[in-house]
Amino acid sequence: MPTIGFIGLGTMGAPMAANLLRKNYAVTVYNRTPGKAAELIGLGAKEAASPRKVAESSDVVVTIISNDSAVEEVFYGEEGILSGLKPGATVIDSSTISGDLARRLAASVAEKGASFLDAPVTGSKDGAIAGTLLFMVGGDQAVVEANRDVFLAMGREIVYMGASGSGATAKLCHNAIVGINAAGLIEGMAIAAKGGLNMESFLRVVQGGGAASKQADLKGVKVIGGDYSVQFSLALMLKDLKLGSVLSDGMSVPTPMLEVAKSLFQAGQAKGYGEEDLAALAKVYEEWIGKKI
Amino acid sequence: MPTIGFIGLGTMGAPMAANLLRKNYAVTVYNRTPGKAAELIGLGAKEAASPRKVAESSDVVVTIISNDSAVEEVFYGEEGILSGLKPGATVIDSSTISGDLARRLAASVAEKGASFLDAPVTGSKDGAIAGTLLFMVGGDQAVVEANRDVFLAMGREIVYMGASGSGATAKLCHNAIVGINAAGLIEGMAIAAKGGLNMESFLRVVQGGGAASKQADLKGVKVIGGDYSVQFSLALMLKDLKLGSVLSDGMSVPTPMLEVAKSLFQAGQAKGYGEEDLAALAKVYEEWIGKKI
Numbered sequence: 001m002p003t004i005g006f007i008g009l010g011t012m013g014a015p016m017a018a019n020l021l022r023k024n025y026a027v028t029v030y031n032r033t034p035g036k037a038a039e040l041i042g043l044g045a046k047e048a049a050s051p052r053k054v055a056e057s058s059d060v061v062v063t064i065i066s067n068d069s070a071v072e073e074v075f076y077g078e079e080g081i082l083s084g085l086k087p088g089a090t091v092i093d094s095s096t097i098s099g100d101l102a103r104r105l106a107a108s109v110a111e112k113g114a115s116f117l118d119a120p121v122t123g124s125k126d127g128a129i130a131g132t133l134l135f136m137v138g139g140d141q142a143v144v145e146a147n148r149d150v151f152l153a154m155g156r157e158i159v160y161m162g163a164s165g166s167g168a169t170a171k172l173c174h175n176a177i178v179g180i181n182a183a184g185l186i187e188g189m190a191i192a193a194k195g196g197l198n199m200e201s202f203l204r205v206v207q208g209g210g211a212a213s214k215q216a217d218l219k220g221v222k223v224i225g226g227d228y229s230v231q232f233s234l235a236l237m238l239k240d241l242k243l244g245s246v247l248s249d250g251m252s253v254p255t256p257m258l259e260v261a262k263s264l265f266q267a268g269q270a271k272g273y274g275e276e277d278l279a280a281l282a283k284v285y286e287e288w289i290g291k292k293i
Numbered sequence: 294m295p296t297i298g299f300i301g302l303g304t305m306g307a308p309m310a311a312n313l314l315r316k317n318y319a320v321t322v323y324n325r326t327p328g329k330a331a332e333l334i335g336l337g338a339k340e341a342a343s344p345r346k347v348a349e350s351s352d353v354v355v356t357i358i359s360n361d362s363a364v365e366e367v368f369y370g371e372e373g374i375l376s377g378l379k380p381g382a383t384v385i386d387s388s389t390i391s392g393d394l395a396r397r398l399a400a401s402v403a404e405k406g407a408s409f410l411d412a413p414v415t416g417s418k419d420g421a422i423a424g425t426l427l428f429m430v431g432g433d434q435a436v437v438e439a440n441r442d443v444f445l446a447m448g449r450e451i452v453y454m455g456a457s458g459s460g461a462t463a464k465l466c467h468n469a470i471v472g473i474n475a476a477g478l479i480e481g482m483a484i485a486a487k488g489g490l491n492m493e494s495f496l497r498v499v500q501g502g503g504a505a506s507k508q509a510d511l512k513g514v515k516v517i518g519g520d521y522s523v524q525f526s527l528a529l530m531l532k533d534l535k536l537g538s539v540l541s542d543g544m545s546v547p548t549p550m551l552e553v554a555k556s557l558f559q560a561g562q563a564k565g566y567g568e569e570d571l572a573a574l575a576k577v578y579e580e581w582i583g584k585k586i
Contacts, residue, residue: 036378099488122502134501136494147418151418157501159494166490170498173485177504180550188470189548191537192543195462196390199430201452205463208427208450209415211470213506234504244484246299247553251487254581257473257480 001025002150005058007081008095009036009053011230012121013130016064016094016154018043030054034071041267051077060150064094067239068087071095075105078233087113090147094135096175096236098243099165106139106164115143118164120171121155124218132156136174138167141167172247173176175240176258180217182237182263184293187257187259189223190285193293197203199224219279223293228276228283235274238265294318295443298351300344300367300374301358301388302329304523307359308309308421309387309447311336316446323347325363344370348377353443357414357505360532364388368398380406383440387428389413389468389529392458392534399432399457408436409456413464414448417511417524425449431460431468444478453483465540468533474508475530475571476554479586482516486586492517512572516586521569521576527566531558 001024006017009031009231020027021043028046030053030250031039036082048054051074061081065071081091081109091109093102093116102118109116117139127133133155138143141160142231144151151158156169161170188211205221206212241262248255264281271287273280282293294317302324315321319494321339323346324331330340343346344367348354358364364386368374374384384402386395386409395411397542402409410432420426426448432436435455435538437444444451454463468557481504485495496513499505511524515533518573541548566573 075467112518122498124503134498136498154405159497159501161490161494161498166488169488169491170485170495171489173481173488173495174498174502174504176484177477177481177499177506177509178502179479181474181504181506184470184473184477184550184554187548188466190543191462191541191551192466192467192548192549195459195466195540197454197459197463197466201454201464202466204452205415205427205429205454205467206453206470207472209467210417210507210511211415211467211474213470213474213504213508216470216494218503246482247488251484251582253484253487254578255480255484257477257550260482260549260553261477269471285547289544 002059003057004150005054005061007054007061007063008062009040010066011125011154012128013064014040017045019131021045021156025153028054028057028148029265045085050079051081052079053088055081058089058148060090060092060093062094063127066095066170068097069099069274071097071101072196073157075108080106082112085109085112085114089114090143091116092119092147092150093117094119096171096240096243098170099168099247102168103165114228115140116164117143118167120167122174123155126231133158136167136170138162161245172240172244176244178215179237179241179261179265180257181213182219183264183281185216185219185225186282186285190289193291194289199293214231222277223282224280228280231279232276233267233274234276234280237261238269239279240264295352296350297443298347298354300347300354300356302333303357303359304418305421307333310338312424312447314338318446318481321350322426328509330423333542338391343372344374345377347370348374348379348382351382353383353385353440354378355385355387359529361390361394363493364394365547365561375401378405378407379403384409385412385443387412387414387441389463389464389533389536391461392461392540395431395461396458403462406571408433409457410418410436411460413460416448419524428533429460429463431455462540465537471535472530472534472554472558473550474484474506475557476514476557476574478506478512479575479578481518482586483582486581486584514576515570515572521573524569525571526567527561527569527571530571531555532564534558537551571576
């Protein structure tokens, strides 16, 4: 079994690393903010002092970090991954980043004689805990196959998307649809609420009809209950929609739906709901309609 | 068993009437455009010469007609339903119409000593054929219960929404979400296509992830295959989004997502795709990105 390095012990990363430990992989962990490793150490993980130290002791380095600039620091910093990476190693980056950065990382990793896969995930916090994530992967297909067991220790499905950067692109397109579906759900619920409908009945209609969606299943009850505990934060949703917008603009693709969804989550962020679940967008509509959804 | 009148033998109505006949109801049918009743007559239906004649011979009159003005004609015309309706009868209107018209119809029907339910459906053509429609119903709850068997001959679920007009309101809110989800799916697929992704792989990611939706299941493959045979026509989707917009404007609810989706389907209509499936919105994006999705 390859030795694993794991960098980024947030909402998604910590349970993913725990699942690798449960499948008996030797895992060395690192997190920029200290104090996140205690539970994993209890499961058998070693903690390293830097990304470099992680890379020096790992055949496979998995990273899942919240944004482009943090990813750059973890890779290119003085004590970064690239300074310690072993020839023949594989880097699996599950962060949601731009395709451009994914391609740049792939080139930098290749210079070290190692392989890079951009492998973002979908499945949210619950899927990370249950080990049912779906990985969308860009890079060399042979490297994907060689690391099949590592992926399947953390998830249930690997979808190969093509050359480096295509996993990142797939994730941004996927999350654009997530943001649009969530905003559309909440807007439809706001009209229904203003129209005086019973919201449980309306949600039942949505879930039983052509309007059914994963977002309706995940967020409908949260909106009705005013439960904005985080599955996927509004700030991260907004970040991904911004990246999707940059991607589309770079290819001159008109994206009216994405732009409006982005503006709505931007309004939620401006109101101070960034660290709540993206379902907190409902509070923006509730102010507009002057009542609880 | 009550005798049934059925008016509106279109994509949805014809299979709904057929399911009533298969459950051994005596059904008298009428359609504004002649020649639609032949198959139903083969299943045992009688054909009447006018909505009035249908109403005169029916305990329950079911209507499913494509728009507000056609509904008005069928109810209020010289040979309309209201001129023949029996006291104690029930009218079940499954058309997608405005809440205002539904409330006006309810009042007119009540003046004849009969009961009105606004009972639009979700489930599309396939659900109408399979008898798995979901009815969202406004009106007197006791009347809904009294007609339970009639509903369940055509569908699998009845969701009671409240007073007259609330079924219609629920349907418009539901279909606003349908339109937004469909437009968002197609937009996300357009970005992915321009980014060079394999579309089957991308659709698999969508269906396996947080972006999953009934619209992705129904329309994803149609878009990839360029199959715009009608499940739900683009023109009817546009009509419903316009009604949703009027409903929202009347209550001063801001609906940025709905408005953009409406404009996109309006663009599809302007390009001449109105009589194709709503998935033909993909052709608008394909012109924008200069390639097949």
